[in-house]
Amino acid sequence: MLLSQLFTKTSKDAVADAKSVNAELLTRAGYISKTMAGVYSFLPLGLKVLRKVEQVVREEMDAIGGQEIVMSALAPREYWEKTGRWDKKVFEPLFHVPAAGENEYALNPTHEEVVVPLVQRFIHSYRDLPFGCYQIQTKFRNELRAKSGILRGREFLMKDLYSFHPDAACLDRYYETVQGAYDKIFERLGLADRTYLTYASGGSFSPYSHEYQVLLPQGEDTIFVSVEAEKQGKRIAVNHEIYDAKETTCPVTGGKEFREERASEAANIFKLGTKFSDPFKLVYTDEKGKVHPILMGCYGIGISRLMGIIAEAFADKDGLVWPPDIAPARVLIVPLAKDTNEEPFTVAQDLYRSLQKKGVACLLDDRIDASVGSRLNDADLLGIPTRVVVSLKSLKAGGVEVKDRSSGNVEVCSTTKVLG
Amino acid sequence: MLLSQLFTKTSKDAVADAKSVNAELLTRAGYISKTMAGVYSFLPLGLKVLRKVEQVVREEMDAIGGQEIVMSALAPREYWEKTGRWDKKVFEPLFHVPAAGENEYALNPTHEEVVVPLVQRFIHSYRDLPFGCYQIQTKFRNELRAKSGILRGREFLMKDLYSFHPDAACLDRYYETVQGAYDKIFERLGLADRTYLTYASGGSFSPYSHEYQVLLPQGEDTIFVSVEAEKQGKRIAVNHEIYDAKETTCPVTGGKEFREERASEAANIFKLGTKFSDPFKLVYTDEKGKVHPILMGCYGIGISRLMGIIAEAFADKDGLVWPPDIAPARVLIVPLAKDTNEEPFTVAQDLYRSLQKKGVACLLDDRIDASVGSRLNDADLLGIPTRVVVSLKSLKAGGVEVKDRSSGNVEVCSTTKVLG
Known part of the structure; x- marks a missing residue:
């Protein structure tokens, strides 16, 4: 590509209202363009970076047998009512979109409400389980404030994988397989040595969920890194939301010494159990003809957010520094x-x-x-x-x-x- | 791919509420899944077809120097007010999305309102012109009814190219270049011999716009094919909207004989002139320092719609028949x-x-x-x-x-x- 042909241009000037490092650098370099707070367009060089991050994630999802699909951004109100999440008091960031004929649609920030009725059309028997399907797709969140560039947007690109299981042991095994795939992703993106498997609250089914937090001076999250785990060569942390200075011990080592760090959440994984299967009555029949609820896991990675994290993680005073595999050109x-x-x-x-x-x-x-x-x-x-x-x-x-x-x-x- | 591993299954049964050939076949074959009327998810095999159609279009856009970007799906209400299209009486199919903080966003069905302020940040001089940028991106239309499967959706994948020019002669040349690229796309998709360059109403700037209409027994459009043009080996038609049995002559041959056909619009191209440049004051400075408005063209192709058209065009009584270059597998x-x-x-x-x-x-x-x-x-x-x-x-x-x-x-x- 010839720079004279590229319609974007770099800019020396500080971006008027950019309050984040990634927005400032990516905008000045002509990689992204702000449509409004939390909503960005990806320009020629920026799109190349985004697609490369996406491809790394896709390859590792395919490697564990993930089946790629693309689900709809819109969903009928009824699906979200079924899980109780249409209610603003339960799930505030859901956009409610008024539509012709007095309808209302959800603009999906996550896809449990779409994927469950979708797989329900195909999955009936123990022979159909387990499996995982994923998508790389644009999501929407009705955020009151959005000032972290592409780290936290009203519109953003996510990879979300959903897995379906006959029992908890099967879900546990799959969950570990996905952890292995995620480790490879952070390794390939050059972020492994600053990424911490972070224990967060687990919801109804599991004692913990897990986040992949990447250390960043301007990260929007606070985590407590287990010092003892680090001594053993493991990167383990606890999210501030469940951290208690007096009581918390490292879930892996049992150690009590922690170091506070700023970080940005690049990925999260949950054992959902039957939280979403139950309202939709997603069940399977076992070898003996007995009917059971299907257990689920969900595994997200922010693709556009990862691009912002990589930008912030490697930048220096002169500008961006892309890892070779992610750079728009070598x-x-x-x-x-x-x-x-x-x-x-x-x-x-x-x-x-x-x-x-x-x-x-x-x-x-x-x-x-x-x-x-x-x-x-x-x-x-x-x-x-x-x-x-x-x-x-x-x-x-x-x-x-x-x-x-x-x-x-x-x-x-x-x-x-x-x-x- | 092993069929035993694929989570989707085929179905012998007619689809309960499918009123279209493409929805019926693609659903039964497990290529797509309806979330609601006009809103579909693409399943593993269907996504492969969609990506192949997308890639053919991308290659031909790149071949004429189109610069790929991805613009945001959301836009601030103010951009749409600037062109007068926020008003439901002017542009009915625009989704108005209520957002936190008493904001309202548009969910874009087309991107003139986003691309113009975007390029305005970079383009100032005659030296920056002409150029074209395009995206392959999900669009939304607030349709009251949607019953043509993926031929006419509330949510659909489009390629939209926008071009920017210092004068009408330059726009005319670019417009012809894009026509050449479109001819190649329809050729590669195996649709050339049933695709008609169809004259439609041109709006404020141009006597005509052009549609690429593909003959389909269940197509939602009616076109009048010029019989004389066909005798000369050209596929030219006039859209019923501007056809008058007594007065219309073929714009290419002058012939008066027409044949009525059902067809589906796969693409359209417009000379926009300064229709969108004017409200945003998108201008450039010429060699002598004089300021002029920039002229624009826009060129759309429905990617998901093309998949539906190809499905309908080649199917037989036993099911789908994919052209080899588009098939999910050979x-x-x-x-x-x-x-x-x-x-x-x-x-x-x-x-x-x-x-x-x-x-x-x-x-x-x-x-x-x-x-x-x-x-x-x-x-x-x-x-x-x-x-x-x-x-x-x-x-x-x-x-x-x-x-x-x-x-x-x-x-x-x-x-x-x-x-x-």
Whole structure:
């Protein structure tokens, strides 16, 4: 992609009303555009990042046999009444949408009310269980305030997996399998060493639910990290909501020492038991013809939120720093030339084409009318992992100047080595 | 994918309240599930079809330089008030969503009101023009009635491209480029020979807009096909809304003979001129520093609707018939065996694995407890292009029985040939 063709532009100015690090950086870099508080559009480079996060999550869900579907954003009021969650006092963030013919629809913030009647059409026997289906889909929450950029939105992209089981032992096994998949996701996104499996309140069925909290200086959550678990090489924490300085012990190690941290919740997993099966009478028949309720688990990951978390987690004073697997491109080539006929430009163009031919996603900054300083600042702000500057000076020194965005290391090497 | 693992099931029964061919077939085959009238979820096999249609459209948009983005589904009421379309009398199908803090949001059925303020942040000079950006995104319409399955929904997936130009000549050229891309899309989807470029009313800026209407016996639109244009090998029609039996002539050939047909609108393209630029004051500065309004075009394609159109266009009495490039899998293998140790099953399994290794998407019907009749009926209903039956009989005859779903042709050939 040529930067001269990209309709978005970077901006040096602080974003007028951005109160969050991710909103500020992603907006200035032209990755996202605010429609209103908590509601963002994803621009060409931002969409590439979002799709890459999505693909990592999809691959790990497929690897554990998750069947991908896409459920509707709208649902009839009756489904939500069935579980009691249409009531604003029970579930405040649900949008109630007035519709033609005196109808009212829910604009789904989560999909238990849709997935249960959906699977009910197909699942009747013990032979149909267990299974899990997931979607990557836009969700809506009627938040009074939304000022954390894409960390907490009124509209956001989620992966939600729902699993269905004949008994608690089966649910427990599946729950552990999903934990393994989630560990892989955070590993692949480069977040593993700052992500804590955090115990939170469990609702009606289970003593705990689990959150995956990523340490962030501006995170909206407070967690208490188990110091003893850390000494054993485990990252375990307790959410402040269930933390009591006098009584709480680490659920894994039994340790009593905790460290308070700011964090952002990237994922959560729940054992739902029969909470949603019961109101819809979602049941199965066992080998002997006896009817039982189906047990459920649900497993969410915020896809757009993860993009915001990654942005905040790795950014430095100069801008964004994308992990290579998530970056919108691996390489940004910046020729320092005043004319497209000059050698630095033609060398850069050749390198760009050769990298593309090799399947390496790259950007060519062909905006030769812009100042060198602003182009190098843009390169830092955009956060592409490898910056390649081609100048008369670098060519004299035997090649191109390669800078690693993350470490800041610079070396001059031949174009052959860059292509290597 | 193993059919025994798929949580969806086919159904022989007519769908209780399906009033449309696509809803009936896609529901019975387990491709979609109705949440409520006009609102569907896409199930594992259905999602694969939807994504393939989407990818064809994306590739052709990228090929003409379209920059992919994803805009928000929600928008502030003020944006829609600016163009006058918040008013129900002006634009009835807009959902008005009450929100916390006495706000109201629009749930976008189209995105002019979002894309114009979005590009306004970046586009200021003649040097920034022309360009086009598009999205593939879920849209919402507050329809009183919705009974055409995924042909006309309250919630649906659209591709919408918006283009921006300094003058009418530039818009005209771009408009023709998009027409070329659309022709390629309908060609790739196998619909070209039944798709008519249909002249419809043009609104304030242009004498006509253009629709791509696909002939369908149950289509919800009536068009008048120019007989003279057909004789010249062109597929041109006039929408009934602007057709007058006494006065209308074919806009391309001048011919006066027309044939009435039922059709479904798969796409539409408009020259918007300054209709949306004016209220937002979207302008650019020319070479001499003079300020002008930016001209716009918009170009829609219904992605989920196209899936429904393709389903209806090719189906026969036995079920769905997917064009190979859109099918959820190329090959469905059906071993006729009572046990997984029997030769037909092991041969089928080997073939399945070999095809997968070659990158050919295939399904294995490993439901050996089901009757042969129901499995062969399912194969027809699912509409996978190639059905491979492996039986003791076929093995004795030298291989496997290969049936082409579209032509119905059957031949026995070796597994080596299937792997071709």
